[in-house]
Each structure stands twice: as structure tokens, then as C-alpha cells.
Amino acid sequence: FQRIVLASRPKAEVQPENFRLETVDMPVIKDGELLVRNQYLSLDPYMRGRMSESKSYAASQAIDDTMIGGTVGEVVESKNPKFAVGDMVVGTLGWAEMAVSDGSMLRRVDTKQIPASAYLGAVGMPGMTAWYGLNHIMTPKAGETVVVSAASGAVGSVVGQLAKLKGCRVVGIAGGAEKCAYVVDELGFDACVDYKAGNLEADLAAATPDGIDAIFENVGGKVFDAALARTNAFGRIALCGWIAGYNGEATPIDNFRLILINRLTVRGFIVSEQPELWPQGLGELGALVAEGKLKFRESVAEGLASAPEAFIGLLKGRNFGKQLVKLI
Ligand code: NDP
Numbered sequence: 001f002q003r004i005v006l007a008s009r010p011k012a013e014v015q016p017e018n019f020r021l022e023t024v025d026m027p028v029i030k031d032g033e034l035l036v037r038n039q040y041l042s043l044d045p046y047m048r049g050r051m052s053e054s055k056s057y058a059a060s061q062a063i064d065d066t067m068i069g070g071t072v073g074e075v076v077e078s079k080n081p082k083f084a085v086g087d088m089v090v091g092t093l094g095w096a097e098m099a100v101s102d103g104s105m106l107r108r109v110d111t112k113q114i115p116a117s118a119y120l121g122a123v124g125m126p127g128m129t130a131w132y133g134l135n136h137i138m139t140p141k142a143g144e145t146v147v148v149s150a151a152s153g154a155v156g157s158v159v160g161q162l163a164k165l166k167g168c169r170v171v172g173i174a175g176g177a178e179k180c181a182y183v184v185d186e187l188g189f190d191a192c193v194d195y196k197a198g199n200l201e202a203d204l205a206a207a208t209p210d211g212i213d214a215i216f217e218n219v220g221g222k223v224f225d226a227a228l229a230r231t232n233a234f235g236r237i238a239l240c241g242w243i244a245g246y247n248g249e250a251t252p253i254d255n256f257r258l259i260l261i262n263r264l265t266v267r268g269f270i271v272s273e274q275p276e277l278w279p280q281g282l283g284e285l286g287a288l289v290a291e292g293k294l295k296f297r298e299s300v301a302e303g304l305a306s307a308p309e310a311f312i313g314l315l316k317g318r319n320f321g322k323q324l325v326k327l328i
Helices: 046-051 116-120 125-138 154-165 177-185 200-207 221-228 275-290 304-314
Strands: 002-006 019-023 034-042 071-078 088-091 098-101 145-149 169-174 191-194 212-217 231-239 265-268 298-302 322-326
Touching: 002 304, 019 304, 034 116, 071 098, 071 116, 088 098, 088 116, 116 322, 125 154, 125 212, 125 231, 125 275, 145 154, 145 221, 154 169, 169 177, 169 200, 169 221, 177 191, 191 200, 200 221, 212 221, 221 231, 298 304, 304 322
Parallel strands: 145 169, 145 212, 169 191, 212 231, 231 265, 298 322
Antiparallel strands: 002 019, 034 071, 034 098, 034 322, 071 088
């Protein structure tokens, strides 16, 4: 079967040469282990941090090791009494068509009401990020104005829909007219500002006539700066990501002093910091997806070999919704 390893560390932008596709022998499983055929691989911005040596919230990964990544797939062989052949499992089995696991970090999932791929998006780590950041950090009340950047993406799309269910006025920020139209027309946000249209400050002011009470920040840099400028007193900021700077770009902020003037609460967070909340969060997200109340969109690249280009595209905003790789 095939797998992709980290061949070298990127200097700035990720290049195809930073990855290497390898063919490896089919593994023989031992007692207690199981063999999984991965159906979908999740591509996520955090992988950029793992490729570098510099300190991030997650340890960097070793050269020549299989690239880290979330997966959903089917158990095809089992010597572990907790899993049977045919079970669908979610885990972190990496950029590989097959993987051996001892089962300890695998979760069995029901794919009858929820499609398997959703367990890597709205009912997986990205959805959980949205749920946790919204409910435990932003804590918005009905009627408040909430802004979320990278609004059409895996995390942002869930943030906005959950905030709408809470009765907030929800404004997205996204790159391009097509993404903005989707966010408003399909996801039901009240407005969406296209930061690539060239009038970010004025367009955001028009979309937030009562100012901004809470920001869910995924992008950083100019996008965050524009939202900071619109904050109301005692606003809350859930600082989730800074994708505008993941390749080492400078992302200066002019409006920092507004944190003082508006007495803002800024809280960075990592989705894994309160693992005890995951069962509740994933349960609520799963129910919303099954009932059709939480919508999502996917960009699906075909075949493991397409993963590097799809990942490079994700860091440039070429994805439209959750970026996946379909492996079989
Ligand atoms: P998305 O599906 O939102 O895809 C990334 C999007 O980011 C792109 O589609 C693009 O949207 C936008 N983007 C990419 N590059 C830039 C850039 N240079 N400037 C501005 N926007 C850019 O990804 P996710 O939903 O998976 O992740 C969203 C954010 O959440 C990321 O910052 C990620 O690191 C963070 N995150 C944090 C977690 C945590 O625990 N703190 C957990 C999971 C995710 P557009 O075209 O609209 O610009």
C-alpha cells in the first residue's frame, strides 16, 4: 500500500518536494492489533506547524515518518476483541492507505445517519473546535453580533451556524464572492464580507452596524485587525488560528490598543485542552447533522498522491469547505 512521508521541512511556503510517496509492504498484525483501510484522510492547517521544527502547541514530526493526519476507515482484519471486521473507525492513522492500530486511540462510528467523511469535519475535530470556542470562550448571547473569519471553512462554517441557532447576528469574513454567497445563502449567516474585494474595513463596518461583541478568529493579520477595530466594550475574542502567518509571513496588528480601550477578553485555545467535553460536543454536532440543521461542504481530492497539492491549496484558500482526500 502507499503512504506519504515528510521528506524535508519547508522554508516558507510548503512545496511538493517536502513530501515523498512510498510503497510499503502489507503489515502482519499481532494479537491485540487491527488493520484499517482508510477511506478518507483529513487535511488540516495544523499540519503546517508539524512540518516545521519551530515550537508550536504540537510537537514537530520526524523526517521520513508518515505524515500525521486524521482518518476514517474500515477495519479489514482484527486480532483485537473490541473491534470487528467491517467496523468504521475514526483515528489519527496518517497519510496512508492502510494502517495498523492497537485500537487505543480509535473511535467506532455509526455511518448510517452521518456520512463517514463528516467525522473528519462537522462531527470531528473541526466541528469540536467550533463548538468549544463558541460555547466555552465566546459565550455569545442572543442578539449579539458575532464575527467569524475563514467563514466557509470546516471550523468557520460550524461556528456561524451554531451562533445563528443561539440567536446571534452572524457576520462571516471569507475570500471571494462565491464563498460569501454560500455562507449567506446556504449556511444562513446574516452577512459575509469578502476580504479580497478591497474594502474590508468599510464593508465590515456596513455589516456590523452595532459593532462586534465576539470574534472567532481563524486567520489573523489584516482580517483580525479589521474586526478588532469594530469591537464593542467588553467584547470576547476566541483566538483559534492565524493561518495568514503559518508560512512565516509578517502579520502586524495596528489595533492592539483596542484590547485596552474596549477592555476585551482575548483567549487563545486548543481544541484538545478539555477532552472531557468531547463526548457532549460531538454528540450535539452529530444530532444537528443527522437532523439536517448543521450543513457542511467538502473539497475532496482523489487518491493519496493528490494529498500534497491539496494541502498546499488549503494553505492558499483553494479549498471550499472541509478539505479531504478520498483514498478508495
Ligand atoms: P478551512 O477549511 O477554513 O481552510 C482554511 C481557509 O483559511 C482557506 O479556505 C482560506 O479561506 C483561509 N486562508 C488560507 N490562507 C489564508 C491567508 N493567507 N489569509 C487569509 N485566509 C487564509 O480550515 P479549518 O477550518 O480546518 O481551520 C480554520 C482555522 O482554525 C485555521 O487557522 C486552523 O489552524 C484553526 N484551527 C485551530 C484549532 C485549535 O485547536 N485552536 C483546531 C482546528 C483548526 P478564504 O478563502 O476564505 O480566505
